[in-house]
Amino acid sequence: MDIDYRVVEIAQKEGTPLYIFDVVTLKKRIDQIKNILGDKIKLCYSIKANPFLIPVIANIVDKLEVCSPGELNICENIGTRKIDMARIIYSGVNKTYENISAAFKVQVGEYTAESIQQVELINKVASENNLIVPVYLRLNIGSQFGMSEDDIMYVIKRKNVFNHINIVGLHYFVGTQRKNDSYEKQKNELNYLHNLYDKIDEKFEYKLKKLEYGPGFPVPLYNTDDFSDTLYPLKSLEKVFKDVSSWTELTVEMGRFIVSECGCYITKLMDKKTNDGVNYAIFDGGINHVNYYGQIMGMKTPIIFHYDKNLNLVDDEKVENWKICGSLCTINDDLVRSYKTSNMNIGDYFVFCNIGAYSVTEGIYLFLSRTLPKIVIYEGDGKYCVVRDFIETSILNTPTYSN
Template sequence: MQEKELKYIAEHYQTPCFIFDLEAVKERVKKMREIVGGAYHLCYSIKANPFLIPTMAEITDKLEVCSPGELSICKALRVEPTKILYSGVNKTEVDVTDAMEYGVIHYTAESLLHMDIVNRIAGKYQKKVEILPRLNAGSQFGMSKEDLFSIYANEENYPNVIVKGIHYFAGTQRKKNDKQIKELDMLLELIKEIQTTFNRKVEQIEYGPGLSVPLFEGDDFSDTLKPLENIHEKLKELSQVVDLTIEMGRFYSTFCGTYITRAMDCKSNEGVNYCIVDGGMNHLNYYGQMMGMKVPHIQHLHACDDRAEMNWCLCGSLCTTADVLVRDVTLQGLHEGDYLAFNNCGAYSVTEGIHLFLSRTMPLILLRTAENEYIVARQMQESYPINTIQNY
């Protein structure tokens, strides 16, 4: 966004605040569709930013929901249940029952236990639902190849579910695309092995490529869609064998987000210039940031005409030495009352922050629908009631 508009937001709404540009995320998905060319489907992992759910429900093919709370958000927003893929670990009978009653028909299974739970609850409601067993990729998620094959070998034990294929996700922010290429080759071979061993077709693959996005100074912002372009041909090859969906969160939403915070106190201690802002690490989080050593893209919104360059350590309002947003950044004429707009924070930051620490106020959240048109998605909220003994 232009500095003029950011300054308008800062002055007419409270800081700290997040702004999520819905037009920007729509344009990004449109460009992704142009690359995909209809060869495979797009799924949005709502954990990346639940405030984008209504928009992403319109412009992507599926929404991945990974917790009972996320399902409750979808219910509150009246998301079409058939568009939901109910994923995530630790699915209980209560969770699956809630999803089943809402009308969710697409599930993943992290284990044989999940297979049993979904099958049992579906039978209770006399439903036939679709399920994708998740293949382990070297972490706590998913099941072994042996367990996966035991499902295919004993499908008669799950009469209330249709095993549609495989769910596979290995990690996020993976910059070397040869990893995704190897995984896609592995999935192609696995499909052949299942077809040969069990004489049955694998119909669907839900694949999370974990494509990377640039975030800091020194990263390449020249073509942020390049990672998708790099693996498109291999995705297309897989899509000719199965009904393929790629599942992502960060890759869609990163660039739609801006966080505005106000400079409250500027001072020098032992040769270091410190600026205390009204936000902090309880709100703002970048994947890969370590104690503020990396510099994200920041727009400095001046309150005066001073342009003298100085190096600053930007710190938040928490009473901890860990609350350093940027350890060392050069800014021109920074003064109390100036605003700093941190860009590219549309993914995860709004929910990953340690909001309850020190009982600070939670930030305002705006949705930008067009230039100078905004919806207040959430007013500022106090966190202290959550940290207060309720029966004292």
């Protein structure tokens, strides 16, 4: 695995901690995914994985999944790079009348319904606007999301009552980082959905035209993971997906699988010490910024590149054991419990790789009122733009009184 050394030059110039998202890597990844899916299968990006990449991704995928009023606001206010709202599928387990009305106002293209109440609400708002809107019924998979098969049957049976929605298909998403042999679980799910579509057609003489499916493919993150072919999960289901596209219009919805490898997080060594025989390296970042799926107390080691303050890649005998810690006042701030090197110096940079998904929004950012990291979009050949500067969080943690 390689990294463009110029991202460290950016860190030296702009300051740390910061996230850098590489557009060249991202576009290459999307091209590879679309080549495997082919022309008939659509690709949807779930923006909760990383909303800062929306301007880059919006026009090279078929859809954007939005899961909250806040995410919809981001798409509305993205700046000069306008988003085609018709490409949005508005999802989310909690939708209010006001949320749905706001989505109608900006002409969102499609909606999911996660309960009978949501069906009623979407139908009500559509009726008030004299529209018929496309809706996916989300199928429950044993969690708080979606509705039961019985509820779906209830809605379809009464489709003439809900006469301002067009039930176009089902939305099905189980989870993320789903590792299983030959991806048999996904194959079984798609077979089950095929049978369910046939059952609905037979029972109600109603053919669902579309399927929004999230496979929850895993991505490698740690130094013990296999990085030899990060597209392997998708390749394993290539034929199955193409078979599905023969009986319905398939959209594959993904987030982490698309953007994980395009991002890195760079933090600088601020202090080092040895206490009771343990070597501690204190960085200006921390677990408030870095959140790898499955990481607990720094027990796993992600892919890290170590550069000295002169931006030389450090490659040494790795004989000393160091605990990599952040700047938070908690003993839990272990980025890596055990990192081996023989050359750790104040001013060094650590580049944490495969951090394009979730960390940028999922961290415990308000804890201890530390500064939010700067965010950079890297366009290759040393070109980049800052899309968010450092932000002080203290204002959000400061109580205000009216008297």
